[in-house]
Amino acid sequence: MTATHPEKLLSPVLSATWGEEKPWTLATYRAHDGYKGLHEALRMNPDDVIALVKDAGLRGRGGAGFPTGMKWQFIPQGDGKPHYLVVNADESEPGTCKDIPLLFANPHSLIEGMIIASWAIRCSHAFIYLRGETVPVLRRLHAAVAEAYEAGYLGRDVLGSGFDLDITVHAGAGAYICGEETALLDSLEGRRGQPRLRPPFPAVAGLYACPTVVNNVESIASVPAILHKGKDWFRTLGSEKSPGFTLYSLSGHVTNPGQYEAPLGVTLRQLLDISGGVREGHTLKFWTPGGSSTPMFTDKHLDVALDYEGVGAAGSMLGTKALQVFDETTCVVRAVTRWTQFYAHESCGKCTPCREGTYWLVQLLRRIEAGEGVPGDLEKLNDIADNINGKSFCALGDGAASPIFSSLQYFRDEYEQHLRERGCPFDPAASTVWAGTRGRRNPAGKARSTEDDPPGDRGPDGRNGDFDPSENGVLA
Amino acid sequence: MSATEHAVSLGLPELPAEPYPAEVRERLDADAAEIVARYPQSRSALLPLLHLVQSEEGFVSRTGIRYCAERLELTTAEVTAVATFYTMYRRRPAGEYHVGVCTNTLCAVLGGDEIFDELQRHLGIGNNETTEDGSISLEHIECNAACDYAPVVMVNWEFFDNQDPESAKRLVDDLRAGAEVRPTRGARLCGFKDTARILAGFPDERPGAVDESGAGGAPSMAGLRLAHGESLPGASGPKVVSPRQQETADQDGSDSNGAEGDEA
Numbered sequence: 174m175t176a177t178h179p180e181k182l183l184s185p186v187l188s189a190t191w192g193e194e195k196p197w198t199l200a201t202y203r204a205h206d207g208y209k210g211l212h213e214a215l216r217m218n219p220d221d222v223i224a225l226v227k228d229a230g231l232r233g234r235g236g237a238g239f240p241t242g243m244k245w246q247f248i249p250q251g252d253g254k255p256h257y258l259v260v261n262a263d264e265s266e267p268g269t270c271k272d273i274p275l276l277f278a279n280p281h282s283l284i285e286g287m288i289i290a291s292w293a294i295r296c297s298h299a300f301i302y303l304r305g306e307t308v309p310v311l312r313r314l315h316a317a318v319a320e321a322y323e324a325g326y327l328g329r330d331v332l333g334s335g336f337d338l339d340i341t342v343h344a345g346a347g348a349y350i351c352g353e354e355t356a357l358l359d360s361l362e363g364r365r366g367q368p369r370l371r372p373p374f375p376a377v378a379g380l381y382a383c384p385t386v387v388n389n390v391e392s393i394a395s396v397p398a399i400l401h402k403g404k405d406w407f408r409t410l411g412s413e414k415s416p417g418f419t420l421y422s423l424s425g426h427v428t429n430p431g432q433y434e435a436p437l438g439v440t441l442r443q444l445l446d447i448s449g450g451v452r453e454g455h456t457l458k459f460w461t462p463g464g465s466s467t468p469m470f471t472d473k474h475l476d477v478a479l480d481y482e483g484v485g486a487a488g489s490m491l492g493t494k495a496l497q498v499f500d501e502t503t504c505v506v507r508a509v510t511r512w513t514q515f516y517a518h519e520s521c522g523k524c525t526p527c528r529e530g531t532y533w534l535v536q537l538l539r540r541i542e543a544g545e546g547v548p549g550d551l552e553k554l555n556d557i558a559d560n561i562n563g564k565s566f567c568a569l570g571d572g573a574a575s576p577i578f579s580s581l582q583y584f585r586d587e588y589e590q591h592l593r594e595r596g597c598p599f600d601p602a603a604s605t606v607w608a609g610t611r612g613r614r615n616p617a618g619k620a621r622s623t624e625d626d627p628p629g630d631r632g633p634d635g636r637n638g639d640f641d642p643s644e645n646g647v648l649a
Numbered sequence: 650m651s652a653t654e655h656a657v658s659l660g661l662p663e664l665p666a667e668p669y670p671a672e673v674r675e676r677l678d679a680d681a682a683e684i685v686a687r688y689p690q691s692r693s694a695l696l697p698l699l700h701l702v703q704s705e706e707g708f709v710s711r712t713g714i715r716y717c718a719e720r721l722e723l724t725t726a727e728v729t730a731v732a733t734f735y736t737m738y739r740r741r742p743a744g745e746y747h748v749g750v751c752t753n754t755l756c757a758v759l760g761g762d763e764i765f766d767e768l769q770r771h772l773g774i775g776n777n778e779t780t781e782d783g784s785i786s787l788e789h790i791e792c793n794a795a796c797d798y799a800p801v802v803m804v805n806w807e808f809f810d811n812q813d814p815e816s817a818k819r820l821v822d823d824l825r826a827g828a829e830v831r832p833t834r835g836a837r838l839c840g841f842k843d844t845a846r847i848l849a850g851f852p853d854e855r856p857g858a859v860d861e862s863g864a865g866g867a868p869s870m871a872g873l874r875l876a877h878g879e880s881l882p883g884a885s886g887p888k889v890v891s892p893r894q895q896e897t898a899d900q901d902g903s904d905s906n907g908a909e910g911d912e913a
Binding site: 179180183184185188189191192195196197255264265266267268269270272273274277278298304305306307308309311312313315316319341342343344345346347348349360361362363364365366381421422423424425426428429430431432433434435447448449450453465495497499503507508511512515518519601602604605606607 | 687688689690692694695699730738752755757758759760763792793794799800803805806811832834836848850852858864865867869870871872873874877878884
């Protein structure tokens with residue numbers, strides 16, 4: 174049931190030091206038990222580290238929720254090939270904003286986790302693939318990695334263990350699709366970021382066709398605390414199948430958007446209760462549990478436990494725990510149209526259902542939003558989405574279909590209203606942060622539906638930007 | 650226009666691009682060697698090398714593509730295929746400051762659309778265009794992982810959080826006036842080429858740049874503050890420590906309050 178006190182509901186671990194003096198520095202990190210987990214790990218046999226993480230029940234925080242320890246265990250040992258760890262820091266799934274603030278405030282938690290993971294899977298060269306559009310984070314990663322080398326946590330003979338490890342920080346160049354783990358690997362190999370056929374999975378043939386673990390930032394950053402405090406402690410948080418703590422990112426029409434770190438399984442109602450709720454004078458209309466690729470929810474889902482099983486049972490996915498909240502001023506058709514434009518822009522062009530399907534979805538949605546829809550459009554919308562979903566090469570296509578299906582499921586009336594009234598019944602000015610504030614004019618006559626800037630051109634080269642359903646995850 | 654006016658339309662092969670002048674090449678070679686050395690296989694250096702040539706010219710020119718190809722023993726076609734796939738590589742000269750307004754759904758709804766509209770009007774340019782003085786290029790961008798700070802504007806990929814049309818116009822005015830501009834998260838702005846150099850993997854050399862702007866704004870700290878017993882603006886309820894917020898409070902934070910329409 175709902176916890177009354179935020180102090181009891183929340184459980185800052187990754188975010189625990191963010192309020193300290195320069196929490197991004199090694200000195201502050203070490204002053205708060207930083208690198209103790211690493212010392213613990215280096216005292217253990219690598220296989221035991223894998224077993225520990227597996228027993229703790231840590232699951233991927235990038236969206237798919239695959240057990241982290243199991244991913245590590247899939248790496249064949251004694252195969253004579255180099256092994257690689259690649260951290261997916263290409264956070265770009267719409268609504269997702271957890272890894273970037275985490276890395277900005279506490280990059281050493283990732284680096285420590287990477288060293289532990291590398292020890293476990295016998296990797297001597299690890300990579301951080303950071304999306305390029307976040308230079309402030311890149312700056313701090315550069316500094317943190319340099320500090321870690323200086324302190325002997327990286328380089329030759331890490332802390333006298335006989336184990337060598339290098340970390341390369343690699344900045345991407347704008348492509349959501351690179352959050353898909355195999356597209357990320359292609360990108361890291363200096364190619365266009367397009368997904369690979371699986372199998373073989375990265376654990377067998379990943380980076381440079383060698384065994385590779387690809388993990389999300391938050392997954393890896395959660396590892397040091399497990400080593401330091403133990404799996405039993407980790408399991409005291411969250412639920413049986415979804416143990417541990419995680420960052421919930423609240424955004425949109427809420428009083429206090431932000432990062433709320435809590436045990437898995439809290440509900441949106443609880444988070445809204447403690448944080449001031451939906452913005453004053455408004456009511457919840459729809460929300461995403463884990464980014465735009467996860468089917469949307471409504472006010473009927475306020476009490477869904479936000480863990481992998483709970484959200485799945487309610488018909489969506491936990492995804493990246495990106496809780497984007499929209500109030501009653503928001504037009505669902507507008508929201509879905511914009512997300513669909515995003516998927517069309519970011520479709521890598523490799524497979525036909527996604528490349529063509531997302532394009533036609535945009536054409537239809539724009540028409541409907543502008544009041545020019547015709548009878549049969551909604552059925553066609555559903556049909557196209559159905560031809561993308563499950564029939565695309567990677568999860569970007571599934572992600573593109575999610576908002577269509579779920580919005581038609583919950584808000585079909587609103588689509589029909591657009592058709593019937595030949596236009597959008599909503600005033601976009603009412604949805605803005607500054608709506609209703611004194612002295613601020615809302616420029617009149619903003620033909621919003623026509624100003625929808627096209628989401629970039631799909632050049633003949635079929636290029637597209639960054640995708641990251643898997644940032645993570647929905648794909649990974 | 651006559652059919653012969655534009656040579657490109659005829660599909661004739663272009664002459665190879667000019668190489669960089671020797672002194673530029675020499676300088677870049679040292680950087681390129683450092684980049685290539687970071688990877689087990691040289692081709693992995695391509696994305697950072699493209700950032701590097703962008704830091705030289707402000708965009709990825711045909712000369713830059715040729716340079717990358719020669720360094721990595723690839724064809725210019727292979728490099729071009731990669732350079733055109735990623736949105737951060739500019740294909741033509743552009744402004745000193747890249748101003749990106751997020752118009753993905755959440756930011757758009759919260760006001761990003763209006764900001765983007767107002768900036769276009771204010772600057773007199775459209776999407777992907779550059780002001781005549783060469784100071785600003787404007788682009789609408791996709792989600793930049795800062796939704797809790799929406800609406801968001803990025804300048805040279807530093808965060809300008811919680812923007813509105815007025816603040817965004819002031820921002821571009823300041824940029825055009827050459828004033829020192831500081832992001833809400835990130836370091837005081839440097840030019841586009843300097844930014845590209847950081848992206849190529851060369852740490853920002855400016856003293857203190859890494860430490861600027863703290864660990865994050867109020868949204869980053871929201872949960873942490875609650876966990877410490879503090880209260881949040883507009884959030885009511887019994888908070889153990891530092892009741893520094895305005896009164897509010899007609900609910901006590903206990904359950905059963907619908908999330909919907911929680912009043913402040």
